[in-house]
Amino acid sequence: MQNSRRLGLFMILTGATLWGLSGPLIQWFFQRTTISSIDYLVIRLLLAGVFILCFLLTKKQNIFRIWQQPVHLLHLIIFSILGMLGAQYAFIETVHISNAVTATLFQFLGPVLITIYVAIQNKKLPSTLQVLAIFSALIGTYFIITNGSAHNIxxxxxxxxxxLLTAIGFTFYTxxxxxxxxxxGTTLIIGWGMLIGGIALFIYNHSFEWKQFSQTFTLSTFSLLILIIIIGTLSFLLYIGSLKYLSATETSIxxxxxxxVATIVSITWLKESFGVYQLLGGICIVIAVIFLTMPEKVTKSTFTTEQI
Incomplete structure (x- = not known):
């Protein structure tokens, strides 16, 4: 049991580190090429989707079973286009026009939106810690956008x-x-979601041409693209795998x-600069996510007040 827990801890820490590293790598990739975020995402989704589905085939899983269920297939297509494609495009575009840390922090607003949605759906007011998390996230978002001054966005x-679309996309995606x-199973849905989303974006993106795409690459930039796809896919598989050994609460924290990781890499490698209030805003958002992952029994022992 102890060895299994150590394996789970290794997997989630490695997966989260790789995912935090992937954002700055994507930003660096855009700085070194003229490729658009849409063209990049076409390749990323198609290759990652094929990689995951081939991985399942090596496990002798029937990846085509879901295609025999029309209702489930419809929901899969909706998820692939609005969830997988929507969330990833918003994230990649945020990295493209801003930076990796900003995109990552906006993504971390997703759990807060999920909490609000669930509270509305269940017609139940959030708990004390959930209210604190929402309040902390709002403060963090304000600091990130304004750097402490409403007159200096x-x-x-x-x-x-x-x-904001990244946060909303993450919410729908979840x-x-x-x-x-x-x-x-998670891996099958994600694999098909990536492949279907990539195909849909390829069809939509009329300007995409494989020949023109390949001509914009050198060996080093193409290698970087493959590395980013591998890191992103591997980090996801490690995260999913860690759930076999750790609770969802532990993995979330x-x-x-x-x-x-994204902040440290961006500052030390990409030479990004962030204001004090922006860094404080990032801390507030991370604290909000930690609040949301605390189990109910911890909430009651820490705060004597009942739910609002």
């Missing part, structure tokens, strides 16, 4: 828009496929090192 309107994942 440091982000463009496009960055704020795509950042909530919509719940029944599909219970029925078919430990995954909070992701924005820390």
């Amino acid at each position: 440091v982000m463009s309107k496009e960055t704020i828009l795509f950042g 909530l919509h496929p719940t029944s599909l994942i219970q029925q078919w 430990l995954s909070s090192i992701e924005p820390l």
Whole structure:
């Protein structure tokens, strides 16, 4: 049991570190090439989707079973386009027009939106810690956007828009496929979600040409692209795998090192600079996520007040 727990801790910490590293790598990739975020995402989704589905085939899983269920297939297509494609495009575009840390922190607003949605759906007011988490996230978002001054907004309107769409996309990406994942498993749904989303974006993106795409690459930039895809896919598989050995609460808390890694790498490697209030805002958002992952019994022992 102890060895299994150590393996789970290694997997989640490694996965979160790799995911935090992938954001700065994507930003560096955009700085070194002229490729658009849409063209990049086409390749990323297609290759990652094929990689995951081939991985399942090596495990002798029937990846085509879900295609025999029309209702589930419809929900899969909706998830692939609005969830997988929508969330990833918003995240990649935020990285493209801003930076990796900003995109990562906006993504971390997702759990807060999920909490609000669930409270509305269940017609039940959030608990004390959930209220504190929402309040902390709002303060953090304010600091990130304004750097402490409402008269000095440091982000463009496009960055704020795509950042918020990243949070909304993450929320839909998490909530919509719940029944599909219970029925078919996370890896299968994610694999098909990436492949279908990539195909849909390829069809939509009329300007994409494989020949022109390949001509924009050198060996080093193409290698970097493959590395980013491998890191992103591997980090996801490690995160999913850690759930076999750790609770969802533990994995959620430990995954909070992701924005820390993204910040450290961006400052030391990409020479990004952030205001004091922006860094404080990032800390507030991470604290909000930690609040949301605390179990109910901890909430009651720490705060004597009942739910609001």
